[in-house]
Amino acid sequence: MLKLGVNIDHVATVRQARLGIEPSPMKAADECEKAGCFGITAHLREDRRHIIDSDIVALAKQVENLNMEMAVTDEMVDIALANKPNSVCLVPEKREELTTEGGLDVIGIKDKLSTAISRFQENGILVSLFIDPEEDQIRMAAELGAEYIELHTGTFANADGEEQLTELDRLIEGAKLAHNLGIKVNAGHGIDYVNIELIKKIPHLVELNIGHSIVSRSIFVGMRQAVKEMIDLMADYTG
Ligand code: PXP
DSSP states (O other): OOOEEEEOOHHHHHHHTTTTSSOHHHHHHHHHHHHTTTTEEEEEOTTTTSOOOHHHHHHHHOOSEEEEEEEEEEHHHHHHHHHHSSEEEEOOOOTTTTSSSSSTTEEEEEEEHHHHHHHHHHHTTTEEEEEESSSSHHHHHHHHOOEEEEEOOOHHHHHHHHHHHHHHHHHHHHHHHHTTTTOEEESSSSOOTEEEEEEEETTTEEEEEEEHHHHHHHHHHHHHHHHOOOOOTTTTOOO
């Protein structure tokens, strides 16, 4: 069964608009779990624009399966090791970006990654590398011994027509290669209630990480219903 990880960053985005306590990402996480999602993802960014340190502390205690999304910096590695999420998803991060743009250059930072991956694995934390569906990046991710890659679906999500189908083919080939190399495959970024139908054509997927579309829909139908609707759409995935 294809698992759903709900990214609750944008619940925190609304809270941070007033620097208050509502809406609570912890309450949102609870609703997502009650709706039947597999896990919760939260991205602690360097600028703390949505999720803040105390959220990670609270979520790590509360949530069944916490995936901490993070840049590979000494600060973030230390925070993750202190809180012991079930998994980390390592992403590139630029201060000025609106959201994560592009996958990790696994080849360019392989030494730094190798050290971080070992530290996580020694502490029982699973590692996922967020990468574009590029052959050399996928091969290096497997060589580094990460348990998962998360294929970046953002380019696919932002395209349409023929261009989108070309991007889908790249994702399909990337997933097949990763599977053949023995690395598990997740996917995320820009997945919504419509493009999920094409996403389901990608083979070997274990988990989808979806945030913006679910949090957006939850404004109108509530978090539990928004999560349930996505789980229903994912249910006929055959791999
Ligand atoms: N996966 C990763 C690695 C991401 O950076 C994001 C965005 O925070 C997501 C999944 C979720 O993307 P979206 O909010 O577009 O569903």
